Amino acid sequence: MLLILFSVSGHCAQTELKDLSINGGVQDGKARLVIEAQLKGLTTDTDKALFSTTLQHVWQIAREKHTHTIAATLDVLQGEPKEFPLTITGTGEIKKVIGENLQDWSVRQEISGARTLVLRPRKTEKPLTQLVVNIVAERELRTWANPVQPLAFAPPQAALLSGYLKVEVAPELSAQPTNSSGLVPIETKFLPESLRGESQPDESEPLAFRFHGSAYALPLSIAFADPEARRVVLRDFQLRGQLEDRAAAFTLSATAHVRNPRGASVVLLSGAVALAEVARHPDWRIRFENGQFILVFDKPGEFPLRLKFNAAVREGAGWNSVDFRVAPAAVQPVKLEGLAADTQFQFAGAARPERSDAEFRSFLPPDGTVRLSWKETRAEVEGKLFYAAEMLSQISISPGLMRQLALIEGKVMQGELSRIVLLVRGQGNVTAVQGANVLAWNVEPGANETERRLVVQFNQPQREAFAVQAQMQSELGAFPQAVDAMQLRPEGATRFAGHVRVVNEGAVRLEVVQATGLSQISPEQFPETETTKAVMATQASQRFAFRFSSGEFALRVQADNILPELSVSELLAYHLGETELAIDAEFELDIREAPVREVVLRVPKGFAIARLAAANLSDYFLTEPENQPDAELRLVYGQPIFERQVIQLRLERNAALGQSTWTLPRVEVTKAKSTR
Numbered sequence: 001m002l003l004i005l006f007s008v009s010g011h012c013a014q015t016e017l018k019d020l021s022i023n024g025g026v027q028d029g030k031a032r033l034v035i036e037a038q039l040k041g042l043t044t045d046t047d048k049a050l051f052s053t054t055l056q057h058v059w060q061i062a063r064e065k066h067t068h069t070i071a072a073t074l075d076v077l078q079g080e081p082k083e084f085p086l087t088i089t090g091t092g093e094i095k096k097v098i099g100e101n102l103q104d105w106s107v108r109q110e111i112s113g114a115r116t117l118v119l120r121p122r123k124t125e126k127p128l129t130q131l132v133v134n135i136v137a138e139r140e141l142r143t144w145a146n147p148v149q150p151l152a153f154a155p156p157q158a159a160l161l162s163g164y165l166k167v168e169v170a171p172e173l174s175a176q177p178t179n180s181s182g183l184v185p186i187e188t189k190f191l192p193e194s195l196r197g198e199s200q201p202d203e204s205e206p207l208a209f210r211f212h213g214s215a216y217a218l219p220l221s222i223a224f225a226d227p228e229a230r231r232v233v234l235r236d237f238q239l240r241g242q243l244e245d246r247a248a249a250f251t252l253s254a255t256a257h258v259r260n261p262r263g264a265s266v267v268l269l270s271g272a273v274a275l276a277e278v279a280r281h282p283d284w285r286i287r288f289e290n291g292q293f294i295l296v297f298d299k300p301g302e303f304p305l306r307l308k309f310n311a312a313v314r315e316g317a318g319w320n321s322v323d324f325r326v327a328p329a330a331v332q333p334v335k336l337e338g339l340a341a342d343t344q345f346q347f348a349g350a351a352r353p354e355r356s357d358a359e360f361r362s363f364l365p366p367d368g369t370v371r372l373s374w375k376e377t378r379a380e381v382e383g384k385l386f387y388a389a390e391m392l393s394q395i396s397i398s399p400g401l402m403r404q405l406a407l408i409e410g411k412v413m414q415g416e417l418s419r420i421v422l423l424v425r426g427q428g429n430v431t432a433v434q435g436a437n438v439l440a441w442n443v444e445p446g447a448n449e450t451e452r453r454l455v456v457q458f459n460q461p462q463r464e465a466f467a468v469q470a471q472m473q474s475e476l477g478a479f480p481q482a483v484d485a486m487q488l489r490p491e492g493a494t495r496f497a498g499h500v501r502v503v504n505e506g507a508v509r510l511e512v513v514q515a516t517g518l519s520q521i522s523p524e525q526f527p528e529t530e531t532t533k534a535v536m537a538t539q540a541s542q543r544f545a546f547r548f549s550s551g552e553f554a555l556r557v558q559a560d561n562i563l564p565e566l567s568v569s570e571l572l573a574y575h576l577g578e579t580e581l582a583i584d585a586e587f588e589l590d591i592r593e594a595p596v597r598e599v600v601l602r603v604p605k606g607f608a609i610a611r612l613a614a615a616n617l618s619d620y621f622l623t624e625p626e627n628q629p630d631a632e633l634r635l636v637y638g639q640p641i642f643e644r645q646v647i648q649l650r651l652e653r654n655a656a657l658g659q660s661t662w663t664l665p666r667v668e669v670t671k672a673k674s675t676r
Helices: 002-011 530-535
Strands: 016-027 030-040 050-061 065-078 084-089 093-099 102-109 115-121 130-140 152-154 161-169 173-177 207-212 220-224 233-243 248-258 264-271 273-278 284-289 292-297 301-311 314-316 319-326 333-337 344-347 354-356 359-363 369-375 386-398 401-414 417-425 429-434 438-445 451-462 465-475 481-484 487-490 495-504 508-516 519-521 543-548 554-561 565-576 581-603 608-614 617-623 631-653
Touching (some): 093 102, 301 319, 386 508, 451 465, 495 508
Parallel strands (some): 386 495
Antiparallel strands (some): 102 115, 284 292, 354 359, 429 465, 438 451
C-alpha cells in the first residue's frame, strides 16, 4: 500500500487522496487486499499541448542572397500551449517574425548546435485556438558549395506538418534538386492562390512541391544558367534577296531553337518591310506591334521557319537603298540575285558582296541590320580588306601581379593581310607575341594617351586563317584594389567576338564590379581546345566567364586577400576560493575562408596557466604588455588549422580576492568575427 501511495505521490505532487479505505481477507489460502480512494488533481495526457502546423514556404534564390518567406498557421488541437517550438534545419538567419497574436519570438541554441524557433502567443481571454505568423529569413553568400541546403521548419509532431514549398530562381541561375525528402513535386497551378503569382515569359518556371506528415529537405545544385536557355536562337540562317531598281523581295529561312519550357518570343523583322508569305506552323505565330514583327513560340523545340517579305526601296543620288533589321544569329549569310556583275554596293557594317555565279554573297552585321545600297555603275576603286577575328582571353590575378593571355584567331574573307594591328587599352605591358606566322612585333603610340598600337608583322601575307598569341601583365599594389583589365581589339576587323575568363591564383578573392558589353556565362561554357588546355590550365578556386560580340567592352575586377574568419563559442566558469581565484574556459572556434597558424587570446594579468589543451598545438607564449590592461596568450600551431577547433584553458591565481566586489575579468579570442 505504501508503495502504491508513494507511486501516486511521485507521479504528481499536487494529487489529493480522499475517502481512503482498505479491505482484505483470507480465502482458500490466498490473501486479498483492496484499496479504494478518490484522486483529485492527477495530471493526464489530455493536458499535453498538441498543435498542427501548415506552412507556405517561398524560397527565392539570387546570386548573392537567399530569401525565405514562410506563412505559418499553427492550430491548437489539445491543451493550452504557452509556446510553439519549431525545429530549424539548414543555414540562414531569421530576420523577423510577425503575427497578430504573437507576443515575442526567439531562437534557442542548443549545445549540440541544434536551433529552435520559439513562438510565444499573447495571453487572451479565451484559449488560443490558432496562431498565424509570417517568418522572414535570409542567407548572405558570395560563393556556395553544392548541394545548397534550404532553411526548413518542423514542429515536434512531424506527423502534423503539411504545406507547400515554392522555389524561385533568378534568371541567371539554374537549380536542380539532388536528393529531396518528404516532398512531392507538383505543377505551379496546384499551388495555393497566394503562392502562384505571375511570371514573365523570359523567367524560369519555379519549382513547386507539397509535403504532408513528415519534415522536408530539398538540397539543390545551383549553377550559372545558359543565357541562350531563355531566348530564341536562330540557326541555319539564310537570307536571299531578289533586287531590282525599285523593288526588293527577300526570303528568310532558319531553324528556331527554343529551350524555355514555357516558350519564348523574338523580334524577327522591323523597319520598312511588309510580309508577303508565311509558312504557318501550329506551334508558333507572328504578331505585329510598334512596327515590329514578333515571332511567338508556345513551347520548346526546334521549328523550321520560312517567310517572304518585301522591303521598301528608296532612291537618292543614283543609289537604291533598303533599310530594315532581322533577328541576330551566330552566322547570317545573305545572297543577292537579279543584279548585273558590275553592280556597286554600299553595305554598312558588312563586307562588300562578292560575285559568285549569278549572285552576290555577303554576311550581315552582328546586330542583324540590313542597310544596303546599290547601283550598276561600278566605281574603279581598289578592293578593300575584310577579315573577322575571335579572341579567347584569360586574366589571372595573384598578389602583386595581373597576367593576361589572349589567343586571337582570324579569317580573311577578302584581300590579304600582311600584318595585324591590335589596339591596346589599359595599364600594363605586352611581354610576348607568338604564332606560327609571326615574324616580328612592336608596340607604338596610339591616337591618344590611353591607347597603344601592337603591330604584328607576318612572315607572308595571310589569305585564309591565322592565329596570334599575346601575353600581357600589369603590376598591382596592396590589396584590396580594383583593377581594369587590359583590352585588345583588332583594328579594321569586320567582326570581332570571343570569350574572357577571370581566375584567381593563391589566396586572392575576386569580385567583378563592372562588366560593360559582356554577357556572363557559366565557367563550364568557356570554349576549351587542346591549345587552350595547354596554355590556360588553371586550378583556380574562383572562375568568371564572359562572352562578347564586339570590341567595345570593359571589365573591372575587385581583388582582395582571403582573410580567415573566426566564429567563437566560449564557456567560462569563474571560481572564487578563500585563497585562490580560478577561471575555466572552453573555446570552440569555427575557422572559415582561410586556415590560421596561431590564435591570440586576451586573458587577465596576474593569472598563471594551469592547464592548456588544444589539438596540434606546438607552443604558447604569455606576455603582459605594459600599455595594455590585459595580457596576451599566443597559441602557435604546428600546422595550419581550419574549420572546427576546441581549446581548453584553466587560469589560476594563488591569492584571495581582497575586496568586496569581484569584477569578472574577460577571457576572449581576439580578431573574432563573432563571439557568443
